[in-house]
Amino acid sequence: MSETVKKQPRVILFSTPSCSFCRTAKRYLKQQKIKFREVDVSRDQSAARDMVRRSGQSGVPVIDIGGKIIVGFNRPKIDKLLGI
Numbered sequence: 001m002s003e004t005v006k007k008q009p010r011v012i013l014f015s016t017p018s019c020s021f022c023r024t025a026k027r028y029l030k031q032q033k034i035k036f037r038e039v040d041v042s043r044d045q046s047a048a049r050d051m052v053r054r055s056g057q058s059g060v061p062v063i064d065i066g067g068k069i070i071v072g073f074n075r076p077k078i079d080k081l082l083g084i
Helices: 020-031 045-055 075-082
Strands: 011-015 037-040 062-065 068-071
Touching: 011 020, 011 045, 020 075, 037 045, 045 062, 045 068, 062 075, 068 075
Parallel strands: 011 037
Antiparallel strands: 011 062, 062 068
C-alpha cells in the first residue's frame, strides 16, 4: 500500500431488515467499495440504545462515519465524510 492512500474512517450502519433506505445505504456503500459493519438494531437492544444515544433518533438507517452521525440515507453527506 502506498502512503498516499487515505485510510477509510470506521463506518457502522445501524439498520433493520425491513428498512428500504437501509438496503439502499448498504448497496451504495458496497458499490463505493466502503468497508462497514452492519448492526441490526431490531435484534440487538443494546445496539439500538447505543444508536439512539449517538444520534438522538430511533429511526434507521443511522450511519456512523468516523464518529460523525448521519441519520437517513444522505448521499451527499456520506460522500463528504468519506471523501468520495
